[in-house]
Amino acid sequence: MIEILNPTLLARARGTGSLVADILQTLKSRSTIGTNLLEIDQWAKAMIVEAGALSCYVDYEPSFGRGPFGHYICTAVNDAVLHGRPYDYRLGDGDLLTLDLAVSLEGVAADAAISFVVGDARPPESLAMISATQRALAAGIAAAGPGARIGDLSHAIGGVLREAGYEINTEFGGHGIGSTMHQDPHVPNTGRPGRGYPLRPGLLLALEPWVMADTAKLVTDADGWTLRSATGCRTAHSEHTIAITDDGADILTLPTEARH
Incomplete structure (x- = not known):
């Protein structure tokens, strides 16, 4: 199913996106050396x-x-x-943590993910990998539009x-997103230009x-559930929910403070 949202639903989607982003930033600030992953889950809950929202994961x-x-x-x-x-795992200095969150608010879902290094350690390879996913995400958003x-x-x-x-x-x-978390179309992380579903305003x-x-x-x-690298190497993941607009794409999952 591919949904095209009307202006009323798009307004709701912006609220959901801000909520997801704000929760992720709060959880990032709380995720320090010694924090248990189960604590993060309870804070998210x-x-x-x-917020009166619903989890897309439970x-x-x-x-x-x-x-x-x-x-x-x-x-x-x-x-x-x-x-x-x-x-039941407590974070250590230098751990690379990815938080991926999807919630539904007023009938519209939003989904985002952030990767960051915990503590004071700054492993260059981990930071480079996180940066690559962030730059790739920005490139994908820049290519989006009607x-x-x-x-x-x-x-x-x-x-x-x-x-x-x-x-x-x-x-x-x-993936597409709207009244449910996972919808068509699928968006592979590599592909050929000029192929696939044409984007329309109102598509998330x-x-x-x-x-x-x-x-x-x-x-x-x-x-x-948990998917890991086959070699035991580190990984990174960045995600935003965007809305296709008449003249490009709007990032819905920006923290409230980043919108001002």
Whole structure:
């Protein structure tokens, strides 16, 4: 299903996007050395409930998972990159943490992810990888607009990631979003320009470049959810929800302070 949102729903989407971004920034500020991943999950739950929103993850049960996800946020550490299920683990200095959050508010969902290094350590390779996903995300957004096609966004994202020296996995990528978290069209992190679904004003897309340091192969944890690099290398993931407008694309998942 591909949804095109009317102006009323787009206004709601902006509110959902700001909520997602604000929660992620609060969680980032609280994620310090010694923080438990289960604490992060509980903090996310409290903020979602307080806002009158709904988690897109708790009852999420796609074909590739094992039963309902059962948590409010994805927490992926170091070699984990996608669908990181929170567990009893305390963050250490230099850990690379990815927080991926999707919520629904007033019937419209938004989805975003951030990767950052915990503590005072600054591993150059980790920072470079995070930067590459951020630049790829910016390139994908810059390529979006009415008349562009999905392949244009994928090509822009993939070009940045390849130039930075990373292999690209195409099993998981960006996606349409609206009344539900995951919709068509699929947005691979590499592709050919001029191909795929043509973008229209009112379309919402979640773009999410992610990479692993030295491989494109994933393995699944025993929890049936968490996806890790096959070699144990570190990973990074950046994501925004955007709305296609009459003259380009609007980033919905910016923190409130960044909008002023």
